[in-house]
Amino acid sequence: MISPYPAVTLIAVLFGALTIAGGLVWAERRLLALWQDRYGPNRVGPFGLMQTLADMIKLFFKEDWVPPFADKWVFIMAPAIVMFTVLMSFVVVPFAPGIIISDLNIAVLFFLGMSSLGVYSIVLAGWASDNKYALLGGMRAAAQMLSYEVFMGLSLMGTVLLAGSFDLVDIVNAQRHMWFVVPQFLGFVLFMIAGIAETRRLPFDLPESESELVAGFHSEYSGMKFGMFFVGEYIGILLVSSMITVLFFGGWRGPVLPPIVWYFIKTCFFLGFFILLRAALPRPRFDQLMAWGWKLMLPLSLANLLVTGAVKLAFFH
């Protein structure tokens, strides 16, 4: 199933992901505007499409400033880590038959591992900034991501059980007859919530929470270092949407249209849904967030795993 030209795929995925992330910035602003009775950016290029490009040029020309009180090297490293971990996760995503960089047999575990590493970026950024708001943001991020990671992994185990493999291609192929969202609806809901929390998106953007912490862990960042956090977040959304598509909605599988198109249609739907969440939901308190994570989501995901395992044992063994 590996592409015959891995280098081409690699470059295509890398640029595709980054371009989509850029487009996503524009799409998010347009969609948010749409749901708030506005127009959003509509001046730069057709439909304002060049807005992101303009913003990027601006970011590149901004002063690349490291605060004199910051821990310089860690401060510079932190945004690179987030880009690295998120982009690494794309290695295992099967976009379509033959369009995958590396078909790992432990792809799910690899994805989970990479997303756990991502937390370092946030914590280090908060720490290196030597700013109380940044530190508070970093600490929130550590607690939040650690908590939600636990049941994120558990919520996937139902799918893995059903497919009988950690390999994402196998999981897609196992949905030949039925998307796993049907047997694993609870798992899907839990994974989606955990995914939002992992990407620190609204309503779970407590590490940033601009109304209380200035800009949280990236308060001191400017220019392209800030840009990397920013783009990292959008690639993160793309990744989580891709994973939902792959794990619960049959990946590229669909009638008539080519597989890659199906993959994009499904992914875009979830991207839109995430933006809708941002447009509609308020941010919870931090204690509420933690309580849900440990007291609600974890038991539910354990129950889901238990029931799925029991059913599998009882009927398909």
Add this chain to the structure above:
Amino acid sequence: MATVYIDDKPYTADPAQNMLFTSLTLGFNLPYFCWHPAMGSVGACRQCAVKQFRDENDTRGKLVMACMTPAADGTRIAIHDPDATKFRAGVIEGLMTNHPHDCPVCDEGGECHLQDMTVMTGHDYRRYPYDKRTFRNQYLGPFVNQEMNRCIQCYRCVRFYREYAGGRDFNSFALRDLVFFGRHKDGVLENEFSGNLVEVCPTGVFTDATLKHHYTRKWDLQFAPSICTHCGLGCNTSPGERYGMLRRIVNRYNGEVNGYFLCDRGRYGYECVNSPQRIRQPLLRREGVAQPVSRAEALRAARELLAGKQNVIGIGSPRASLEANFALRTLVGPDHFFAGMADDEHRLLTKMIQVLRSTPARTPSLREIEQCDAVLVLGEDPTNFAPRLALALRQSVRQQPFAATDKMRIPRWLDHAVREAVQDDKGPLFIASTHATRLDDIAARTFRAAPTDIARLGFAVARALDTSAPATSMSGEAVALAAQIAQALKTAHRPLIIAGGGLNSESVIEAAANVARALDTVGKEARLSFTVPECNSMGLALMGAAPLSAAFAAVKDADAVIVLENDLGRHMPQPALREFFERAFHVIALDCLTNATTERAELVLPAGTFAESDGTLVSSEGRAQRFFQVFVPSGDIQESWRWLCDLGALRENSEMADWKELDDVIIALSNAIPALAGIVNAAPFSGLRLAGEKVPREPHRYSGRTAMHANINVSEPKPPDDPDSPLSFSMEGFPDQPPSALIPFFWTPGWNSIQSTNFYQKEIAGPLRGGDPGARLIESGASDGSGYFIRVPQAFAPREGEWLVVPAYHIFGSDEQSLHSAAIAEVAPKPYIAMNPEDAVLLALRPESLAEVKVDGSSYRVQVRVRPDMPKGIAALLVGVPPVVGVHLPAWGTLQPAQLPVEGGPERAA
């Protein structure tokens, strides 16, 4: 000390004072109008109403005027009582029924006592629907502007002008609510202290007429603590600047020196700073034509003149700061530094210092002079020579009658009761002078004679006090007068002798010293005050340099001459000046205004005036006081001492290379000259920070920072740094009261007018918090036994065909710099010669005709004034007003009617 209760809280108070004084001293906001700290209470305005209670059980109380209520032990008043508050608001409302809707165009606005008091009492809306009374204004001269509609009839102006300053041409007219304050007809106010009406008036009736030409609100001015440079008394002033131009001067309270009042020369002389005669660029004279050059070019020219030259001489100035003089002395070396005063002036000042140090008599401050109860003025015309002294002497004649009113148990603050009891009774003030003075109206006796006879009178007084003093032979009348004076001085508690530089007579100084010594011998603590001609005459004399004649002798061997802020033409006669410039090839002059010296100097460097530099001046009292830069001048103008440091760098002067800021000069100066070591105490050093901040020169409401320079460049410039003082050119800084020597302006929350001075004083009209600024440098030792001066001069004998020409001064005109002020120039007299009617007849000189005066090698064509007060054989020549400058008087001269000028041509002749 008494205990009084204000709003049920106990406070200690001075029982000799009233409750308004006490409340204000304690910091209460109690409104008032007619009361003035220097003039006492009359209870006219009813504004300081408070409720007084008999004792702690009295709940009804009664409304009383705080200013009329003695602060007796146990007095209980309530300021915040509802009835009293309502009464005070009612009084304001009544006053405001006639007050015009003028504040936006009123010059008092923003520093108006009436505004402050109106806000304090809470009145805000005129309910009275009827017409306002109006007045026509009078023209009162170039100093004071009148807008009579604004009057609230508090009578402060007329009380100050007539009772405090002794003016006659100002009064209250008409009746009831139509009382008018002004002159009987339009005309220039005659009194020399009329400018104080601006500050005395609680509202905008009397405003500064010179400020009107370039009006700026108080909140927009940049101030600095400064010292008046127009006479030797060293009054404290607060000049204000805006847009690089000096806008006005107001009084800066110094309890020991000027108190609440300034003379008009000091208040209105400031415009010389803005004069078109200012030198704003270096000038280099090439082939006789002065060309403006850049700073770099000027320094290049100076290098040619100075570098490597051994024999450079420096001539200092009695109107430059000590620091500038010392910088010149350091630049050229003490042996090549000369004082820049004529020999007689130099001799006189040296004598004064010697007398002050060796005679057991204290040199009094102006405040002490006000409290002296018997005064002998020997040969001086204080009003015209040291004006503020005249105002102090007017208060001194009140001292002896106070004894009588004290016996009647009338408190001194109860002003009109005291004046009613005293009537025209005055303490002893004896004036011996060559002609009538403006103080003659309060003098017990006057004595008009030639300088030598005045000195002889002094010697006779000393002799009458102490028989071991040298004897003189005098007429019976003069002997009787001397005995009367001696008696008055001997019976007084605080006798004072005033002499000085006005008459240029050494024997008068010696006579004054003898009187003081004789008083000491008879067990009286005497005070001896000498007037000096210029703002730093005393300081320069204390530096101890040789006079001009020595410089004159040294000039012909000199490679170059540096003249510091000195118009040599004012210290030497015209022929001598010509000769000087013929001998001296290379003259570098530093000055601020064009004058005879700068017009002949090869290189002229633009020096800062008092408003553009910092420095220390020593007043005639011997008080060293620091003045601070008000604003940073445009262009190449800089402080003289900085120019001299630049010249020092050209000459590779190692000592001056270390001088980076004013403090460096001050410290070097105090180390080098022990007599001036005390100047380090005149004001805090530049390193002083209050709560980590400098003292702001601008009020915190200073406006327009981001627009005032926007026409030049929209990006605001950084505020200039001030390395020389603890003051900053900014509105930001220490918000509270700074040390007394550093108070740029007076302001207290709720008190925007000059009345806010109340809150800067330890007690009202007393010393400023932390002590009044200035450091006294001359203290008399105990009697050193050097004994009396025994050189009694010969009696005056008139000569046939010659007249003894004595100097006369005028407050407006005789001072070099203030004459550049338009308002002063407007009232300055033309040069005149005054003489006795009999002498005039003898010379066939009619009043107002022109006379040709030949004296001291020069000849002047001046107007004749025939005055019966002139003694026979003596003529008084007004000096200081060009062209009569640099002449050394008294001297024998000839007078004759001037030939008619032959201008106009044949038609005129036909």
Add this chain to the structure above:
Amino acid sequence: MLSIIRTLWDVFLHAFRKRVTIQYPEQKAYLSARYRGRIILSRDPEGGERCVACYLCAVACPVDCIALQATEDSTGRRYPEFFRINFSRCIFCGYCEEACPTYAIQLTPDIEMGEYSRQNMVYEKEHLLISGPGKYPDYNFWRVAGVKIGGKDKGQAEREAPPTDLRSLLP
């Protein structure tokens, strides 16, 4: 839980609502007469300059962007010699207008004053002074003030008695 879904649905439905955005500059917004835009200096009903150079606007200005200098004509009428507003500092708070005792300084509904060079944001009197009375058509400060100016002698202002005859002996 249901409320969250309900919220999502409601927000989603906003996609089909009318837009509230005004497409400036093709479309212009309505700005009321009291809108705080470009500052002008007005004239009184007689056509004279209203500003009497009292400096109150300058001192009220929180960013200190107003500078002026007072002067007087030969009849005693006071007016600004120069009047400068640095609009690159102005925050359009309207305090100057509130402080103005003569209704001279007024804020107008003109907001289109962007410039490429900051220096062009500095307005002098000739740029500020308009020919009409602005929002207050009737007021004339000099008609109520007590000082005498050209065309108005003492006692001729509103609610003023004729000048006092100081030589009258009548009580």
